Amino acid sequence: MIHQYKLNGYNIVMDVCSGAVHSVDDIAYDAIELYESTPKDELCALLSQKYGVSEDEINECYEQIEELRQSGQLFTPDKYENMAPELKKRTSGVIKALCLHVSHACNLVCAYCFAGQGRYHGKSALMSFETGKRALDFLIENSGTRKNLEVDFFGGEPLLNFDVVKRLVEYARSVEKEHNKNFRFTLTTNGMLIDDEVIDFCNREMSNVVLSLDGRKEIHDRYRVDAKGNGSYDVIVPKFQKLVAARGGKSYYMRGTFTHANPDFLSDIKEMLDLGFTELSMEPVVCAPDSPDALTEEDKPVVFEQYEELAKLLIQRRREGRPFTFYHYMINLEGGPCIYKRISGCGSGTEYMAVTPAGDLYPCHQFVGEEKFRLGDIWNGVDNKEIQDEFEACNVYAREECRSCWARLYCSGGCAANAYHATGSVKGVYKYGCELFKKRIECAVMAEVERLDNDDSDS
Amino acid sequence: MKHIKTIKTRDLCESAKNGGCGECQTSCQSACKTSCGIANQSCENSKK
Numbered sequence: 001m002i003h004q005y006k007l008n009g010y011n012i013v014m015d016v017c018s019g020a021v022h023s024v025d026d027i028a029y030d031a032i033e034l035y036e037s038t039p040k041d042e043l044c045a046l047l048s049q050k051y052g053v054s055e056d057e058i059n060e061c062y063e064q065i066e067e068l069r070q071s072g073q074l075f076t077p078d079k080y081e082n083m084a085p086e087l088k089k090r091t092s093g094v095i096k097a098l099c100l101h102v103s104h105a106c107n108l109v110c111a112y113c114f115a116g117q118g119r120y121h122g123k124s125a126l127m128s129f130e131t132g133k134r135a136l137d138f139l140i141e142n143s144g145t146r147k148n149l150e151v152d153f154f155g156g157e158p159l160l161n162f163d164v165v166k167r168l169v170e171y172a173r174s175v176e177k178e179h180n181k182n183f184r185f186t187l188t189t190n191g192m193l194i195d196d197e198v199i200d201f202c203n204r205e206m207s208n209v210v211l212s213l214d215g216r217k218e219i220h221d222r223y224r225v226d227a228k229g230n231g232s233y234d235v236i237v238p239k240f241q242k243l244v245a246a247r248g249g250k251s252y253y254m255r256g257t258f259t260h261a262n263p264d265f266l267s268d269i270k271e272m273l274d275l276g277f278t279e280l281s282m283e284p285v286v287c288a289p290d291s292p293d294a295l296t297e298e299d300k301p302v303v304f305e306q307y308e309e310l311a312k313l314l315i316q317r318r319r320e321g322r323p324f325t326f327y328h329y330m331i332n333l334e335g336g337p338c339i340y341k342r343i344s345g346c347g348s349g350t351e352y353m354a355v356t357p358a359g360d361l362y363p364c365h366q367f368v369g370e371e372k373f374r375l376g377d378i379w380n381g382v383d384n385k386e387i388q389d390e391f392e393a394c395n396v397y398a399r400e401e402c403r404s405c406w407a408r409l410y411c412s413g414g415c416a417a418n419a420y421h422a423t424g425s426v427k428g429v430y431k432y433g434c435e436l437f438k439k440r441i442e443c444a445v446m447a448e449v450e451r452l453d454n455d456d457s458d459s
Numbered sequence: 460m461k462h463i464k465t466i467k468t469r470d471l472c473e474s475a476k477n478g479g480c481g482e483c484q485t486s487c488q489s490a491c492k493t494s495c496g497i498a499n500q501s502c503e504n505s506k507k
Contacts, residue, residue, distance in 0.1 A: 013463075019471040028462035061462040072472060073465060079472065090479035097485035114493065146481055148503065150488045186488055210490055253490035281490035327490045330499040333468040337500050338478025342471070346486045346495045364487060409471065410498040418494065433494065441498065452466055 002075060003406035004032060007446045008312060014445065016406050017080070020073035021333060023449050027051055028061050035065055036075065080343060084397040087343045094144035097347070099354040099365040100135055102127040102164055103156035107192050108232055110223045112259055112293045114286045118156030120369035125357035126161045131378070132168040135355045138378040140179050149176075152186040154354075154365055159193035169205045186210065188255075190224065191236030199243045208251040211240050215256050215268020215282075222261055223293075241276060252279050253327060259285040260292065263299040266306045266313070273317075273324060281327035284436055286366070286418060295432065304439050311443035315450050329444040342396070345412035349375065349391025363391050366417030391416065394426055401429045407438045469502070480504045 001016040011029040013022040024032065027047055034043045044058040051058075068074040080087065104125040106118030118124075136151070143149055151172070153165050165187070172183045187202060188210040202209050213236065214220040221231025244252055254277045258265035265282050272280050284303070287293050295303065310326060317323055346352060349363030356368055359378045367373040376383040396402050396413040414430060414437065422430035482503040486496055 017471065019468045021466040021468050023464045023466065025462045031462075057460065060460065064461070064463050068463065068465065072470070076472070080475075083475070087475070087479070090481075094481065096481060097488055099487070148482050148484075150485055152488050154492075184484075184488075188492065208489065210492070255490050255492075257493075283491055283493050286493045328496060328499065332499065332501050333466060335502050336469055337483055337497055337502055338469075338474035338504065339471045340475075340479035340481075341483060341500065342497055345497065348487070351481065352485045352487065365492065411495055412497040413495070415493070415495040437494070437496075444499075449466055453464075 001078065001404075001406060002032065004029060005442055007308065007442055008315075008450070010446050010449055012442075012445060012449060013074070014406065015068075015074050015076050016409060017078050018072050018076040019333075019336075019409070020068075020076075021445060021449065022068070022074070023453065027053070027058065028065070031058065031061050032065060032074070035062075080339060081397045081403065084343050084395045085393070087340050087395070090340055093350075094146055095139055095142040095351055095353060096146045096148070097150040097152075097352040098135060098139050099152045099154050099352070100127070100132060100168075101155060101354060101356050101365070101368060102132060102153050102158045102161040102168075104357050105160050106156045106190070107160060107226065108157070108190050108224055109227055110225070112223050112257060112285050112287055112291075114366060115156065116369070120356070122369055124156075127164060127355075127357040127359075129164050129167050131355075131357065131359045132164055133171050134359065135378045136168060136172050136175075136183075138381075140175070140181060142381075143181065147180060148182050148184060150184045150186070152188060154188050157190055157192065158187055159189055159198060162193065162198065166201060169201075173205075184208075188212070190232065191239050192226075192232060194236070194239035194243055199246050202243065203247050203250060206250075208253070209243070209247075210253050210255050210281075211236075211243070213237070213240060213254045213256055213272065213277075214258070215262070215265065215271045217271075219262045219268055220256075223257075223259070237275060244277060253281045254279065255281040255283065255327075257283050257285050258295075258303075259287075260295055260299060263295065263302040264306060265303075266309050269310060269313075269326070278324040279327075280324060284433070286421070289422070300432075300435065303436060307436075307439050307443050311447045314447055318451065319454070328440045329447055331441075331444040331448050333445075333448055339409070342409040342412055344395060346415070348416050349388055349394075363387070364417060366415075367420075390426060398427050399429055401431075401434075405434070407434070407441055410441045411437050478502075478504065 004013045048055045184207040186208040217233045220233045354362045354365040361375040416426040418430040419428040
């Protein structure tokens with residue numbers, strides 16, 4: 001299967017199953033499109049006439065296509081479908097990442113919060129050190145031979161429980177060597193409680209920090225307000241700037257959410273850039289379809305255009321020597337994930353789980369509070385095998401719609417929580433999300449092709 | 460005349476041979492938390 005598209009002056013052909021990507025001229029673009037449906041002679045005559053070139057020229061192009069097909073870089077057949085359950089098994093059976101909900105409380109009350117203002121539709125709660133310590137032990141015990149273990153301090157607002165965060169990191173550091181593990185910590189924060197101590201701690205211990213900022217002040221303050229309704233922009237922006245300046249090149253992301261209120265989110269990305277931030281992520285809102293915040297069909301063309309313009313901005317700033325990163329446009333064509341990872345997806349419920357302040361286990365942070373998805377707890381492990389099996393069986397080929405989709409090995413079947421909330425099944429398909437994802441991948445691949453093109457012309 | 464420029468990419472079919480070590484980053488631990496992005500992760504397999 002192939003996918004071909006034209007964007008920003010590039011003709012791009014992706015060979016889905018081999019992962020190959022080709023940048024082609026107009027003749028090759030049409031020839032590849034006709035290759036499987038049109039006899040060679042007919043194809044050559046057709047394109048010779050269309051482009052006013054000799055049939056020999058088209059024939060030469062045809063031979064290049066043939067060569068690529070024979071070397072497994074075009075029209076590669078899908079050999080993975082039957083292997084999928086076996087491939088997924090190889091990456092499951094061990095837990096390597098936990099989302100640690102150290103705080104089910106928040107000092108902001110963002111209206112669009114998927115976590116119900118941090119409480120996940122339950123009571124406010126903070127995780128005790130003992131529970132957190134047990135969660136870390138549970139992770140070590142269940143991580144098999146995996147060396148790199150990931151723990152994200154999440155909430156609610158995790159800095160409302162900063163003392164426990166510090167003690168848990170200290171505990172993990174004290175035991176990681178004896179177990180031959182390497183903890184990678186991340187923290188996701190709204191920024192309200194960032195101070196010098198937090199900055200020093202994060203820059204020392206967190207391999208990544210995710211900082212919530214929606215972009216323009218009026219957009220940010222529309223949702224991200226305190227209990228009295230005061231916007232948080234003016235409080236957090238200087239704190240984020242100080243943290244990032246002190247970070248010394250270590251990884252961070254400014255992470256925004258865009259909603260029906262700002263489908264023109266490129267303006268928000270530009271605001272982040274103007275504030276001096278260069279590592280950026282902007283996510284479509286996750287909410288009920290009938291919510292006033294939900295993106296609509298009318299928003300879609302606007303969002304698509306914004307993604308295209310964003311890719312052009314990324315290219316332009318890279319050329320000017322002022323590069324920035326957009327999370328969804330990071331694509332590692334040469335050193336990206338193997339086929340196992342691409343088939344298995346995010347690993348929710350199998351190699352990745354969320355832990356509540358009380359120590360309950362859920363398939364991921366987005367399922368917390370949905371009682372039927374409770375997997376078990378950190379003392380007794382997973383006892384809800386039925387639900388875990390459902391996630392275990394969630395590979396890219398488990399979804400009918402994905403089997404024939406060109407993007408399946410880039411999204412791995414998508415987010416189980418999005419699927420569940422859109423369709424009532426973790427094996428469903430959140431179509432709106434798919435369309436946005438496909439547009440992002442097209443933009444990401446185009447921007448990468450442009451970069452490689454430029455590198456070639458420089459050398 | 461060369462009509463096709465092939466970008467250097469990882470051969471996914473080949474990756475079936477030595478892949479699956481599981482050391483790579485969990486996608487939701489990075490920056491999204493609300494969508495599934497796999498292709499932007501980097502491989503951490505030392506034996507690939």
